[in-house]
Amino acid sequence: MEEKRDKYPRKEKKDIIFGIHPVIEAVKSQQELNKILIQKGIDKEHFHELKEVLADQDYNIQYVPVQKLNRLTSGNHQGVVAYVTPIEYQNLESIVDDWSEKEKNICILVLDRITDVRNFGAIARSAECQGVDAILIPSRGSALVTSDAVRTSSGALSRIPVCKTDDLKNTLFYIQQSGIRLIACTEKSALPLHEINLRGSIAIIMGSEENGITSDLINLSDVRTKIPMHGEIASLNVGVATGIILYEKMRQENL
Secondary structure, three states: OOOOOOOOOOOOOOOEEEOHHHHHHHHHOOOOEEEEEEEOOOOHHHHHHHHHHHOOOOOOEEEEOHHHHHHHOOOOOOOEEEEEOOOOOEOHHHHHHHHHHHOOOOEEEEEEOOOOHHHHHHHHHHHHHOOOOEEEEEOOOOOOOOHHHHHHOOOHHHOOOEEEEOOHHHHHHHHHHOOOEEEEEOOOOOOEHHHOOOOOOEEEEEEEOOOEOOHHHHHHOOEEEEOOOOOOOOOOOHHHHHHHHHHHHHHHHOO
């Protein structure tokens, strides 16, 4: 009996590498990896060398069923698939220190748990168009920079520095202590956007559509503001909301 084949062949992703030894070599060469997926219950003998290489590394590692790996590639993945980032993540502290030395204003866009890659790309496009100096994202629980995100951003993610942090709250505290005001855009605020001062050095915090900004980050912020709305729908798409607040900042600076 002839083997049944998929009517629509799987399209291989361009931003992954798979197989134990290719992933080991990527780690050894300090290649930037968004995350590493490892098959649950993988053969310990084959996994031993990879485990040793990863021992003191700070990669985002997830253990997943083999079916998930099979959906990502038709190749012999040996229970390991890694996502390669198409950009080099930047160090936010260095960016902040550099701008402080130059005594220039800086605008940082902070994305708290934005998980949709297309939203992320669209937000980055608006950020680049409206003069944002850097984008900050958490290392986990957030969309990372993939080839799909770069395409959606029309290349903006290759032009604007993107920074990752393992502890978003601590990084925002550092930003705050560097003289940069934290502006949280949240519907929980009573202060409309057009009534706040967006001039000078600021970090604008945008939260996920599902849960908004984490309460710890709202409490840390210097100013909380909301976008006034007259319709019955409770919230805007985060990409649209980001574009509005960035436009308002640019408008105020050009007055």
